[in-house]
Amino acid sequence: MNLTNLSLQLTGYDIAAAKKKLEEYNQHIIEDYEGYIEDKKAEILKFHLKKNPFYSTLVQGKPQNWEDLPVLTKRDLQQPLQNRLSKNFSAKNIHVHKTSGSSGQPFIFAKDKFAHALTWASISDLYTSNGLDLNTSYEARFYGISNHILAHYKERLKDLLSNRYRFSIFDRTAENFDQFITRFQSKKFGHLNGYTSALILFAKYLAEKNLILKELCPSLTHCIVTAEMLFKEDLELLRKQFGVQILNEYGSSETGILAFGPAENALKIDSRLQYVEILDEQNKPVPYGNSGKIVVTSLFNKAHPFIRYEIGDLGTLDFINNQLILTKLEGRTGDFALLPDGKKIPALSFYYVTKEIIKDTANVKEFVILQNQPDTFTIDYVADTAFSNAEIEKIKKVIRVYLGRNLQVNINKKASLDRSKRGKLKQFKRTF
Incomplete structure (x- = not known):
């Protein structure tokens, strides 16, 4: 059993209430997508202008039309967290997290507890809608792990409570990959989840051995790639060597999952919790189908403002059948x-x-x-x-x-x- 939801519930993250709210948001979007987005944008902007000194100072003296609001960058947020928190928020009622630093500009940020609960509820819902139940599916996790003893065992404990096993991706020897294979043969994993490049390396090793992972571990149903670009030929390799459906996940530490879905398709934006824009170099919106900077607004995070936040990637959006679609992801803005x-x-x-x-x-x-x-x-x-x-x-x-x-x-x-x-x-x- 996945104990993450239970542990979150016991520590003040109301997952049950978050799931109910998420259902309401789903219905609102179905009935009136544009109305829902405009209402939530206005609500979060009004809150931070009134309750967040950092953000209100940043906007002060500028027009408050949405497209005239400042675009936040990681550099803007590289200052003590206490300076950026909204009024009545402190370590007692927030979730504190640190970015991965892959952009070269790491910083600490916060979510209020209900916003964090909404994030988890959304992740669970996105997975379930693609046939994957996180409460029952045992995860093979292809991520890094700290070498520091305390941090290492803390991560292992977290994995245990979350119904997953972490594979060491820093050791890419044949001997280590053989150990991976042995573990897949002996454990009933439900899905793989990890960095694209690490999963591709493992798939290439399986190809050399003429092995199909699904045949070694019949309980496998899905593979989720994340954090790095997935190219067409690599998708074909993963699909062939793992023998399961490949799902693609795009997001950031600060915002959670932004887009998700079958890797062979354009990814659907999760518009329930965030508003995504594509802007040019002058921070002006570009038409659908045009490439630009991906800018995100967290619609429910009251502890910390992520309003028109530039996450550092380039991409292209389209709007099809009342659904915002990420049609192309093109790498980092500075690349x-x-x-x-x-x-x-x-x-x-x-x-x-x-x-x-x-x-x-x-x-x-x-x-x-x-x-x-x-x-x-x-x-x-x-x-x-x-x-x-x-x-x-x-x-x-x-x-x-x-x-x-x-x-x-x-x-x-x-x-x-x-x-x-x-x-x-x-x-x-x-x-x-």
């Missing part, structure tokens, strides 16, 4: 290659090209791209067999045709790639 002539190239397009080349030339497990200088790129890759000289020259030639002839391209085989402390893999990084 672009800056060439010697001043041209900016989105890192994702560069990554697509390189991924396609490497797929054709070797049995590459994973790779990352570093831009060391405007004219210098480094590709670090992990593979059983190193590229031949001919394969290296082919890669360099295509990249130079695509980006410029006077570029220096270094290609290095590595035993493993550097990850964040939590196990995320940053696929592109500009170091200057």
Whole structure:
């Protein structure tokens, strides 16, 4: 049994009441989507202007039309939490959390207890609507875990109470993957959940062994990928080697799940708890179908303002059948290659090209791209067999045709790639 809901209920997070409210919000959206969103936007804005000194000071003297409100960034929030809390909120009646820091700008934030309960109720509902019951499905969790003893065992205890087992994704040796396989053969896991890159690595190992995970563990029904980009060919690999439905989850620590659904489809925005906008570089809304910065408003968090909050990603929205859809996720806002002539190239397009080349030339497990200088790129890759000289020259030639002839391209085989402390893999990084 998953004890998370029980523990939340006992510590002041009213999950039962949150579930009832969520049902009401569902009905309101069905009846009048635009009316629901406008009402909730107005309510949360009015609350923070009146009750939150940090936010009211930020807005002071500016028009309060929604599109004229300031766009919050992580940098705005990198100050003591106490300075950002609304009146009548303290450590006694909030949930305190820390961002993952994958953007390079970590900070501590808070949710009031009911907002946090709503988040959990929403997560449970989204999973259930896709055939996955968190109360009964034993989770195989492919995330990082702290090496510090106290934090490590605290995480293990949390996993135990949450009906899940955490696999160590930092050890990517064949011996460790063999231990993964043994555990799947001996335990009745219901679903996998983890960082995309870690799950892809495990799937590639299964492919090498000509194994299907569903055949080893018949109780498996789903796999949820999160936190990193999922490419079409990787989706096909996961579906083939795991033998279960692949679900894609997109969100952030600060807001919870923003979009969720079958990985082969565009993801549905969970509009019950947040309002999502796409803005251009001047913070103006763009039409549906156009790319821009993803900006989120938490509609129920009264402890801490997340109003027009830029989470750091680029994406595209559409509105179909009374439903907001995330049609494309395009990576981080700061991820672009800056060439010697001043041209900016989105890192994702560069990554697509390189991924396609490497797929054709070797049995590459994973790779990352570093831009060391405007004219210098480094590709670090992990593979059983190193590229031949001919394969290296082919890669360099295509990249130079695509980006410029006077570029220096270094290609290095590595035993493993550097990850964040939590196990995320940053696929592109500009170091200057």
